[in-house]
Amino acid sequence: MDPSKRGVYPGRFQPIHWGHVKVIEWALQRLSELVIVVGSAQESHTLSNPFTAGERIEMIAAALEDAGIDKSRVWIVPLSDIYMNAVWVRYLAMNVPRFRYAIARNPLVVRLFREAGYEILMPPPFERERFSSTNIRKLMLMGSSEWRNMVPPSVARIIDDIKGVERLREIAGRD
Amino acid sequence: MDPSKRGVYPGRFQPIHWGHVKVIEWALQRLSELVIVVGSAQESHTLSNPFTAGERIEMIAAALEDAGIDKSRVWIVPLSDIYMNAVWVRYLAMNVPRFRYAIARNPLVVRLFREAGYEILMPPPFERERFSSTNIRKLMLMGSSEWRNMVPPSVARIIDDIKGVERLREIAGRD
């Protein structure tokens, strides 16, 4: 409950994978609490953003559960885009519990948080070539079940439950 | 994790008080999980909406803690206004985990969820004349500390911490 030991971790999580989970664990070793910010919340049903913010929130909670992460130390908050970079961090801050750190590797995101006076915690790249949402969506489109190894089992279960692969393939025009 | 036993509870929570907490407890006796939706998330620093969505989220979590409510059964999600009633429930649904029930007493809210095919759980009025956010803000403005009895102690602590009463009185033009 001490804002000075709280960090935010923004991403799109389309969908959350083991790489994300590693980052969350890494962050929770350094911070008392973490706010996972589900960005581009307004997007869904596209090739790069197949899942709704609500579905992504469900998946993130399930992933935390699978990984045995203490959920009482984590917040999950959806955030729609505002399309004004110079204002984005302040807009994010308005929508989440107070925090001091930002977990980020993306250069733009790092820059924006720094300009706004936050401290950056840059996680190491956890097998980024292997664990990547882009890859997962590509495998889903190709009809490979390889993506199942890249996400916690409960995430795969939710994706099955909402017929996520079918949705992605339909949108792409592949039956 | 079963959407058919999940409900949403929308409100503005400016701030959360014991009446809200009673509703949450009442709902959790009937449902396995509850999504607390912090509405008008874009509003803050006004007489009727003094607190930011982030501050309200913090207060709600603190209130759950004080009341000994199992936080693993509760989600807290901020939601900005969309200003299109006919679309609002669908917009809310996009931003939260899947659900079946809506906890509501406000006639418009009840109506909108019903039209969208959700089931309504209408909680009894828990001392509404006593516990009311409007009253709390009025007492804060008047300089009375009476409001402290209407909110869980950790909520009062956060309001003190962010100098919430001072903010409200400043906005009203009272020093």
Place this chain on the structure above:
Amino acid sequence: MDPSKRGVYPGRFQPIHWGHVKVIEWALQRLSELVIVVGSAQESHTLSNPFTAGERIEMIAAALEDAGIDKSRVWIVPLSDIYMNAVWVRYLAMNVPRFRYAIARNPLVVRLFREAGYEILMPPPFERERFSSTNIRKLMLMGSSEWRNMVPPSVARIIDDIKGVERLREIAGRD
């Protein structure tokens, strides 16, 4: 099909009544075609704007039918608010067939069309104290069936069909 003999008639039509119908007939005596613009299209489910744009469009078409108005000379177009008066006429023009005249009595609307270079046709007030959407909604709320005399029969039928009175009373918190 000649834009120079076409006019627009903006209103909210919550709901359309015999007064509106008279204006439409009056306008069609002077023009070859009329574009009925259903304003504040984004609004619904409130005390002053109970009906969606789609419902209002249906009612207007039904009213034209009842009144024996030649529908091939009429266009019905919904228009959401833009909240910039100085731009509103241009925004409206972008969304409707080309036109030369505006049918209006409201001083602001008259002014905006004039500044934008359109000609105004100001209809006489057709029993405005009797035929008024505000009155109709008031009567609906009071539980009087008096409103049925103020609208074409097919409009009343659609309102019954969508349970419009029930909706209005529910929103107002009256069962």
Place this chain on the structure above:
Amino acid sequence: MDPSKRGVYPGRFQPIHWGHVKVIEWALQRLSELVIVVGSAQESHTLSNPFTAGERIEMIAAALEDAGIDKSRVWIVPLSDIYMNAVWVRYLAMNVPRFRYAIARNPLVVRLFREAGYEILMPPPFERERFSSTNIRKLMLMGSSEWRNMVPPSVARIIDDIKGVERLREIAGRD
């Protein structure tokens, strides 16, 4: 006037061509009424969206006339983009008369209507390689008059009247 026999047909109609007209005829053989939804209504004056919503509405009406289609069975409604796929169908429904069917071939559109509980009527592809708005705009840009064979004569007349080809070529930076 029976919503259960009404369908919607969304498109951008930049501009309407004989292929669209065939779809409309095909739909009206199966339905009593059709709502043509002119999507991306806010767009105009670009290479892929040269015409305003109002101009497109005019062209559609003219095309129906040319094709001898009974206009009393057709509605034409402009719709601006909302940039939230998960909400789009509900937003469309708010702006048009009640309906049960959606006429669509685009995989995303089909998917969105299905998720929202509507039935899909998928028209056959009417010489899609020949009749295509993209082709028409390409021919206009190239200075070929070939596009005139792809649209009903009155549509060509309106495009001439508003100097549509000139506009497209100017925007592209060709004399």
Place this chain on the structure above:
Amino acid sequence: MDPSKRGVYPGRFQPIHWGHVKVIEWALQRLSELVIVVGSAQESHTLSNPFTAGERIEMIAAALEDAGIDKSRVWIVPLSDIYMNAVWVRYLAMNVPRFRYAIARNPLVVRLFREAGYEILMPPPFERERFSSTNIRKLMLMGSSEWRNMVPPSVARIIDDIKGVERLREIAGRD
């Protein structure tokens, strides 16, 4: 050109009057440069916001001229509303030259700039009961020419030139 001696002065300036001019002079005695921010830029043609942002900018420049204020030390910038108080100062800062001070008396504005880390310069009330835009608009509506004494002569000239009083009275429904 030194941001640390620059201040912003936000207002609606509907229209600018001698009281505003006094504030500008007062501020320029303390700062090297002043940015006049014309707020609610999207508003016009209403009883409280009759003039467009562009018209207000013209009037402000004319007022500076009349008052013999060195225009090379003043910037005039229109700013549309963003409807998120917690983000407003950052949004303003994005649109104006860098600054350190805010000239403000309005409690909300003072509060927002303070929370964002800016220093406040609070000007004395220069005959506020006499010089007030609200009064000026009221006098215009009443048909009194008394308002001419409250604004610099060039401002009155511009208002005459754009037929501002006529506009206000028309909007109010008074001929």
Place this chain on the structure above:
Amino acid sequence: MDPSKRGVYPGRFQPIHWGHVKVIEWALQRLSELVIVVGSAQESHTLSNPFTAGERIEMIAAALEDAGIDKSRVWIVPLSDIYMNAVWVRYLAMNVPRFRYAIARNPLVVRLFREAGYEILMPPPFERERFSSTNIRKLMLMGSSEWRNMVPPSVARIIDDIKGVERLREIAGRD
């Protein structure tokens, strides 16, 4: 102060360079006043739009100073995008002093002003292959200091002051 001799000059000015300055001088030889409109004001911190509107305004004023241009004849106004081409000119006009001419070479911009009834002044291309904001940003990214010859010295000074090159390179992910 005579609107009939005033022109607008819209651009993004990311950043302003000697080519822009030549256009401004060229325009001021033909007009009594010029309104420089800083478009896409909401954009910043991207590869094509690195600078905020406020920073661009500062740079433009500094460039005018360096070039010895009479600033009392120039207005600088930021303008956010509206994403509706058919309305854009009217939206621009609402935010700037009245004007008669538009300075433009871009075919879309020329077209939009012409359709809205303004006169176009098309400046000659002042060494466009040499002076170009795109080139400047490319040189900055490559680490070359060549860009300094393309902008007035005070502009380079501001870019140094706000660490603009560092920002651009960071966003691009280069050291």
